[in-house]
Amino acid sequence: MAGELFFQYLIAGLTYGTIYAVVGMGFNIIYNATGIINFAQGEFVMLGGMTAVSLHAFLPLPLAIVVAVLVTMVVGALIEVTFIRWLSRPSVLRMIIITIGISILIREAALLLWGQDVRALPYFTGNEITSIAVGGARISPQVLWTLGACAGLVVLVTAFFRFTMLGRQMRACAANRVAASLCGLPTRNLITLSFVLSAGMGALAGCVVSPITQTQYGIGTGLAIKGFTVAILGGLGNSLAAVAAGLLLGIIESFSVSLLPTAFKDAVSIAVLLAILFARPSGLFGARAATRP
Amino acid sequence: MRSVRLRQVAVFLVLAGALQLGAIAVGKPFWQTQLTMSAYYALVAVGLSLLMGYAGQISLGHAGFFAVGGYGSALLTTWDLSAHKAAGVLQALQAMGAVVARPDPFGGTVLTVHPWPAAVVAVLLAMAAAWLVGIPVLKLSGHYLAMATLGVGTIIAAIAVGTQALGAADGISGVPPLPLLLGVGVGGATSQRVANYWVAIGLLAVCMILLLNLVDSRVGRALRAIHGAEDAADAMGVDTARYKLHTFVVSAGLAALAGVFLTHFNGGIGPSEASIMKSVKYVAMVAVGGMGSLWGTLGVSLLLNFLSLRGYFGTLDDAVFGAILIGIMLFSPDGIMSPDLRRILVAGWRRLRPAPASVEKGASEEGR
Numbered sequence: 001m002a003g004e005l006f007f008q009y010l011i012a013g014l015t016y017g018t019i020y021a022v023v024g025m026g027f028n029i030i031y032n033a034t035g036i037i038n039f040a041q042g043e044f045v046m047l048g049g050m051t052a053v054s055l056h057a058f059l060p061l062p063l064a065i066v067v068a069v070l071v072t073m074v075v076g077a078l079i080e081v082t083f084i085r086w087l088s089r090p091s092v093l094r095m096i097i098i099t100i101g102i103s104i105l106i107r108e109a110a111l112l113l114w115g116q117d118v119r120a121l122p123y124f125t126g127n128e129i130t131s132i133a134v135g136g137a138r139i140s141p142q143v144l145w146t147l148g149a150c151a152g153l154v155v156l157v158t159a160f161f162r163f164t165m166l167g168r169q170m171r172a173c174a175a176n177r178v179a180a181s182l183c184g185l186p187t188r189n190l191i192t193l194s195f196v197l198s199a200g201m202g203a204l205a206g207c208v209v210s211p212i213t214q215t216q217y218g219i220g221t222g223l224a225i226k227g228f229t230v231a232i233l234g235g236l237g238n239s240l241a242a243v244a245a246g247l248l249l250g251i252i253e254s255f256s257v258s259l260l261p262t263a264f265k266d267a268v269s270i271a272v273l274l275a276i277l278f279a280r281p282s283g284l285f286g287a288r289a290a291t292r293p
Numbered sequence: 294m295r296s297v298r299l300r301q302v303a304v305f306l307v308l309a310g311a312l313q314l315g316a317i318a319v320g321k322p323f324w325q326t327q328l329t330m331s332a333y334y335a336l337v338a339v340g341l342s343l344l345m346g347y348a349g350q351i352s353l354g355h356a357g358f359f360a361v362g363g364y365g366s367a368l369l370t371t372w373d374l375s376a377h378k379a380a381g382v383l384q385a386l387q388a389m390g391a392v393v394a395r396p397d398p399f400g401g402t403v404l405t406v407h408p409w410p411a412a413v414v415a416v417l418l419a420m421a422a423a424w425l426v427g428i429p430v431l432k433l434s435g436h437y438l439a440m441a442t443l444g445v446g447t448i449i450a451a452i453a454v455g456t457q458a459l460g461a462a463d464g465i466s467g468v469p470p471l472p473l474l475l476g477v478g479v480g481g482a483t484s485q486r487v488a489n490y491w492v493a494i495g496l497l498a499v500c501m502i503l504l505l506n507l508v509d510s511r512v513g514r515a516l517r518a519i520h521g522a523e524d525a526a527d528a529m530g531v532d533t534a535r536y537k538l539h540t541f542v543v544s545a546g547l548a549a550l551a552g553v554f555l556t557h558f559n560g561g562i563g564p565s566e567a568s569i570m571k572s573v574k575y576v577a578m579v580a581v582g583g584m585g586s587l588w589g590t591l592g593v594s595l596l597l598n599f600l601s602l603r604g605y606f607g608t609l610d611d612a613v614f615g616a617i618l619i620g621i622m623l624f625s626p627d628g629i630m631s632p633d634l635r636r637i638l639v640a641g642w643r644r645l646r647p648a649p650a651s652v653e654k655g656a657s658e659e660g661r
Contacts, residue, residue: 037436083623091626093351096439097580098622100353100573104615221569225447228440236436267451270444277441278429 007137009254015143015212017250018150019045022205023227024234024242025157026198032174032237033194036095040079040103041202042224043110047072048203049215050110053119061124069203075106076199080192103220110217121210142211149208153201154243161239170194222266229273235282298505301588302498309494313487324603325490331598332493333555336500338578338594339587340547343504345576346585347513348540349520350431351439354446355548355575358419360453360567362549363556365415367465368458369406373397378404395469408471412553419549420542427541431534443569450567464563471557479557489558496554497591500547504587507543516540520585570611574601577618583628593629 023041030038052068059067083098084090090098123130124145131138161167173180173190181187206215213219230249234241249269256268316324341355374392377383383404386392391410397403406414430441453459460466470480477488507513518526519533527533556562565571578597582590597617600606606613621628625637 037440083619087623092436093345093349094622094626096351096436097576097618100576101615101618101622104570104573104611105619108609108612108615225440225443228436232437232440261455264451264455267448270448273444274430274441277433277437 004137007134009258010251011134011137011139011143013251013254014247015146015209015250016253017247018147019205019209019213019223019246020226020230020249021243021246022150022153022201023223024230024246025154025239026201027227027231028237028239028242029157029194029198029201031231033170033191034084036084036099037228038195038198039096039099039224040106040220041198041227042220042222043103043106044072044076044199044202044220045206045209045223046110046215046217046220047075047106047199048206049121049210049219050114050119050206050217051203052207053121053210053215054114056121061122065121065204065207068207069200072203072206073196073200076195077192079199080195084195085188085192103224107217107220114217116217118214118216119210120214121207123211124208140212142208146208146212150205153204154240157197157201158240166193225266225273226269229269229276232273233276298502298509301505302502305501305588305591306494306498313490322486324599325486327599327602328595329486329490329493329558330555330602331595332490332497333551333558334575334598335578335591335594336497336551337548338575338582338590339497339500339504340544340551341575342579342582342584342587342590343508343547344540344544345579346583346587346590347508347516347520348537349523350537350541351576352442352541352544353439353569353572353576354442354444354449355545356567356569356571357446357449358423358545358548359552359571360449360562360564361419361422362415362552363562363566364453364459364465364552365418365549366408366411366553367468367556367562369411369414370408370469371403371465371467372405373403374406375402375404397467405469408469408557412471412550415553416546416549419552420546423542423545424538427538431537431541443572446567446569446572450564450569453564453567460563462564464561464566466561468556468560468562470560471554479554480560493554493558496550500550501587501591508587512536512539517585570614573618574614577614577621580626581617581621581629586628589628 023045026041026044027037030036030041048068051071052064055064055067079102083102084095087094123140123142125141131140132144133139159167161171169180169185170190170193172183173185173187177187180190226249230246231242233245233249234243249272252272253265253269257265260268312328313325316322316328337355337359341352344350344352374383383392387394387404391407392404393407394402394404426441426445430438430445433441453464454462470478470482472478473492477485477492479489479492508516515526515531515536518529518531519536523533552562552566574597575594578594579590581597582588582593597614601610601613
């Protein structure tokens with residue numbers, strides 16, 4: 001493979017990979033706080049993108065994105081408050097089915113609201129054909145926007161968990177909910193916050209990547225599967241490992257296109273998921289048992 | 294115990310007969326077609342109920358196994374082998390009757406696999422796939438199992454849509470009827486609509502008897518022990534991994550069997566049968582019917598499938614199933630037949646009407 005082509009595939013892989021990384025991180029934030037895998041995670045990305053496209057009709061782009069992210073955060077909070085907050089010790093099977101139901105409802109609502117049209121935000125700088133030459137490959141400035149935004153997001157969220165009081169409280173809640181509530185932490189509100197945070201991350205990722213990948217009502221499921229793959233690849237609960245795993249999956253997928261028909265691109269990431277589940281259920285970087293409830 | 298089970302099946306058959314007569318009596322004989330299809334889908338749900346309710350394992354890929362059965366059958370019975378007529382293997386198979394020449398709709402003759410060997414191969418293929426996937430997957434639990442089966446379902450759906458030999462987005466059509474006794478065949482002929490309804494109901498009844506017996510046997514008790522507390526069952530000497538695997542394979546086999554019959558009945562199959570949404574719908578039916586309640590699942594899936602196939606939910610079909618899933622899992626995770634829900638309903642009824650009328654909410658049509 002020629003050097004330029006290799007680089008081109010690599011960049012494409014990284015672009016998708018950062019999105020997977022953000023979705024995977026979103027999975028982890030909710031999983032850490034509640035022990036729930038939120039199957040509706042991909043819908044946040046879709047909602048963010050779609051809302052931003054609609055708002056952009058009468059708002060300037062940056063404002064549209066901010067409002068879209070806020071709207072999705074509210075949706076995330078509503079989901080937690082309506083469906084999850086008042087359940088006492090729900091079983092895993094029950095939570096899986098409930099979050100699947102939520103994802104179906106969001107998707108169908110989006111279908112009613114926006115129809116089947118494929119939409120996209122305009123390119124943040126330049127347009128479809130603007131490109132920057134880097135090492136012989138041509139890169140759209142939007143790729144840099146995506147990489148930058150996702151990298152910024154990862155850094156910010158990590159810093160939030162490490163260095164702020166609220167972030168530390170959320171980590172305490174994740175480590176031991178009973179102990180955290182005994183120490184006087186508002187654990188229920190912290191869990192709601194984890195949904196809000198996760199929804200906001202997904203929405204922002206959905207906005208920045210929208211010009212490149214475009215947004216449709218049904219993109220959530222695929223993203224959820226990939227985000228979960230990434231979360232497992234890194235070891236459930238380990239957010240930074242999920243970022244590395246996301247980039248890895250994006251690159252694997254991107255290079256698979258050079259060998260297999262594009263129709264099988266999604267199958268490749270699922271094959272990766274299955275292979276990891278079979279060989280190393282605790283993830284590439286993790287050590288925790290896969291049978292953890 | 295045995296007579297109780299036979300009585301249940303007898304009641305089911307009587308109700309099925311009443312349903313058919315009812316459909317004809319109200320002047321809607323075409324309802325039988327959707328009822329027949331519902332019965333085949335119900336078979337998938339009942340098989341999944343065994344897996345979810347008794348072995349406690351979720352599968353979000355059952356539509357995939359259904360599709361393996363359906364596509365396997367459809368491919369083998371429509372694949373024209375005339376070009377290889379001279380091959381020795383083919384001639385031997387033809388002498389055995391496994392490969393037959395039949396007229397095609399365009400007046401020519403095609404040489405294809407007989408529907409019965411095709412059906413056997415298709416079901417075995419699905420069971421083999423379930424076995425291969427099941428060995429590693431069933432070591433996992435909870436979210437991992439859900440995602441892994443979801444992944445398997447997605448791959449099967451992707452193969453169905455992406456493979457030219459399987460008709461890609463169009464699927465396979467022109468599947469011949471599956472011949473049974475007395476000139477009756479599982480197919481779409483209107484003249485055989487009544488007979489086909491009974492073939493479907495009969496298949497369902499036979500599978501129910503087998504499943505009810507299985508559930509009430511040593512295996513069934515072992516499965517319930519696994520569902521209750523896997524570690525405890527393991528400690529008592531139950532080979533949990535083997536039981537879970539076998540249940541998974543049986544459950545996938547039932548789904549494939551339903552796929553074979555429905556494909557012959559419809560005369561074809563499309564990739565939508567393999568979709569994840571289909572798998573989710575099967576899970577919804579089991580959830581509503583009550584995990585571990587085979588009759589509940591049967592009744593609910595007959596009803597929901599019929600309503601869905603008749604188009605009563607319109608464009609909101611998927612949304613209805615999503616809402617059902619959430620509602621049931623939030624308020625009555627053991628299904629609509631659960632004692633909890635019955636108590637809530639009865640209590641609510643009493644509060645509404647001070648006079649203590651002991652009215653039970655008859656939720657579905659199978660009467661138990």
